[in-house]
Amino acid sequence: MRGPSVPSLLGFFIAALLVCPAAPLGAASVAPVDVLLAAPSDTELRPLLDKLKNGHSEERASWKFWLGTLAGKSVVLTRTEGDPLNAVAATTLAIRRYAPKLVVTFGPSRAHDPALRPGDLLVSGSFVAFDGMVSPVNALGGGSDSLRWQKLPHLLATSGEKETAVFSFPVDGKALAIAIKLPAPRGRTIPGVLGSAAQLNREADRVAWIHQEWGTSSEDGESAHIAGCAQLLGVPVIGLRVIDGAEGEAGAVALNFMEAWK
Amino acid sequence: MKFLILSLLVVTVARAAEPVEVLVQGAENLEVREIVAALEQPVKSSIGPFTFWTGRIGGHRIAVQLTGQALLNCTTSTILGIEEFSPKLIVNQGTSGAQAPYLTLHDIIVGRRALDYSGLITPVRAAGQGTYPLRWTPVAQSLRDLVSGQLVVFPEGFSGDPAAMAVALRTRNPMGRVFAGVIGSAHEVNLELDRVRWSHATFGMDVEEMESGHVAAIAHAYGIRYIAFRVVSDAPYDGVPFYALAARATGLFTVSFLQNLPPL
Numbered sequence: 200m201r202g203p204s205v206p207s208l209l210g211f212f213i214a215a216l217l218v219c220p221a222a223p224l225g226a227a228s229v230a231p232v233d234v235l236l237a238a239p240s241d242t243e244l245r246p247l248l249d250k251l252k253n254g255h256s257e258e259r260a261s262w263k264f265w266l267g268t269l270a271g272k273s274v275v276l277t278r279t280e281g282d283p284l285n286a287v288a289a290t291t292l293a294i295r296r297y298a299p300k301l302v303v304t305f306g307p308s309r310a311h312d313p314a315l316r317p318g319d320l321l322v323s324g325s326f327v328a329f330d331g332m333v334s335p336v337n338a339l340g341g342g343s344d345s346l347r348w349q350k351l352p353h354l355l356a357t358s359g360e361k362e363t364a365v366f367s368f369p370v371d372g373k374a375l376a377i378a379i380k381l382p383a384p385r386g387r388t389i390p391g392v393l394g395s396a397a398q399l400n401r402e403a404d405r406v407a408w409i410h411q412e413w414g415t416s417s418e419d420g421e422s423a424h425i426a427g428c429a430q431l432l433g434v435p436v437i438g439l440r441v442i443d444g445a446e447g448e449a450g451a452v453a454l455n456f457m458e459a460w461k
Numbered sequence: 462m463k464f465l466i467l468s469l470l471v472v473t474v475a476r477a478a479e480p481v482e483v484l485v486q487g488a489e490n491l492e493v494r495e496i497v498a499a500l501e502q503p504v505k506s507s508i509g510p511f512t513f514w515t516g517r518i519g520g521h522r523i524a525v526q527l528t529g530q531a532l533l534n535c536t537t538s539t540i541l542g543i544e545e546f547s548p549k550l551i552v553n554q555g556t557s558g559a560q561a562p563y564l565t566l567h568d569i570i571v572g573r574r575a576l577d578y579s580g581l582i583t584p585v586r587a588a589g590q591g592t593y594p595l596r597w598t599p600v601a602q603s604l605r606d607l608v609s610g611q612l613v614v615f616p617e618g619f620s621g622d623p624a625a626m627a628v629a630l631r632t633r634n635p636m637g638r639v640f641a642g643v644i645g646s647a648h649e650v651n652l653e654l655d656r657v658r659w660s661h662a663t664f665g666m667d668v669e670e671m672e673s674g675h676v677a678a679i680a681h682a683y684g685i686r687y688i689a690f691r692v693v694s695d696a697p698y699d700g701v702p703f704y705a706l707a708a709r710a711t712g713l714f715t716v717s718f719l720q721n722l723p724p725l
Contacts, residue, residue, distance in 0.1 A: 200488030201556040261682040287536040337653040356529030397580040403588040
């Protein structure tokens with residue numbers, strides 16, 4: 200698809216005639232699990248894998264899943280490689296195969312909000328995937344200026360061949376209430392807006408623009424895309440991100456969350 | 462009336478369905494309309510929010526899939542489509558914006574390769590020093606090879622299936638020309654001609670859109686044959702604005718391609 204959506208008569212016709220219930224996602228290959236825990240790399244997963252009881256792993260295409268129990272709850276862990284495509288693919292497969300009740304995305308992130316400090320635990324108040332953009336028409340020689348780009352919403356597929364335009368994805372309230380009480384590795388525990396894109400932004404003016412226009416508190420490569428995927432498939436989600444997190448810090452936070460989550 | 466009948470045939474899917482030979486994808490209703498209309502004995506189903514129509518075209522068992530726009534929708538829906546229908550070939554088709562001056566409205570690019578061009582690292586610049594997108598460093602899509610354990614980078618993206626390309630390049634476009642080319646995907650609409658030219662020079666892109674490169678990566682991960690067709694729906698060099706009905710050209714082209722496609 201290219202550019203903003205143009206609603207078709209077909210879509211409206213069918214939508215008017217039919218209220219489609221959300222269809223199931225297919226048979227899970229094993230019994231449903233309580234929680235899917237998704238992290239960008241082995242570094243973040245290691246503290247959880249070390250504590251996993253009755254564990255075994257399964258693979259599909261380019262993605263791997265570790266199953267077992269943590270803190271008495273059945274879990275599946277997956278590695279998202281820290282980019283949107285791998286994160287969404289792994290999340291979709293895990294939801295289809297293991298039907299988790301909750302998705303937890305955790306790992307390090309980089310601050311967009313200048314008030315954040317290294318070691319702060321940022322808990323998702325909401326998520327934004329800030330990769331959508333439309334640039335203004337500009338002739339050859341006119342240059343390219345990302346501070347003049349406009350935001351492009353995500354058009355979430357919606358039952359009945361419809362779309363729902365959104366700029367942010369919601370978080371599970373019950374999980375948020377638990378997470379906000381967790382201790383931070385080196386700083387404070389703060390609710391915020393977890394932003395993600397396949398981007399490493401180090402231009403201060405662009406970071407300030409994303410913070411202002413999208414409302415991001417931090418950026419990473421996957422969290423909001425995981426949240427968007429979870430929303431598409433109807434599964435609650437929570438995000439736990441340590442600002443400039445050191446090795447093992449985000450994993451320790453995720454373990455603490457699993458202890459507290461009922 | 463045909464669509465009314467289709468809408469009443471909705472079934473929910475409880476387990477993997479009968480396999481298909483070809484999974485044909487479009488992001489929008491207009492992009493699948495001609496193909497759904499050409500299906501023999503169509504049956505409609507859904508998985509989560511995504512709609513599928515199964516049937517036959519040219520003797521092949523087909524699933525037509527409405528993927529939704531951009532990475533989030535198309536990655537989720539492609540995984541579900543593969544898991545459900547185990548296709549031998551994926552055809553991703555729809556509209557696109559020209560990235561090269563030789564292209565105009567209704568021309569079709571057959572994807573010699575498709576890539577995600579959205580990944581980037583910016584240089585470090587202090588507050589007040591501005592932003593320069595033409596100096597950003599691209600970051601290519603990676604996929605894990607679970608046999609070696611290595612994360613493999615694909616800077617050129619993913620090649621179109623040679624046999625499917627050969628058939629496509631012998632297929633008539635009823636509304637314009639057909640070229641082999643490079644398709645770039647991102648959740649972006651680029652209308653700054655300097656960045657359009659940069660994308661063409663940096664990635665070799667002939668057109669930009671929002672799904673092909675992502676679906677190509679998923680197909681590669683599964684080892685499934687893949688081809689993409691993109692009709693030019695806007696041409697910024699010519700000042701041609703987005704024309705959604707251009708999707709009809711690639712829909713009709715795809716039907717002809719499926720009719721020409723030998724048994725898989």
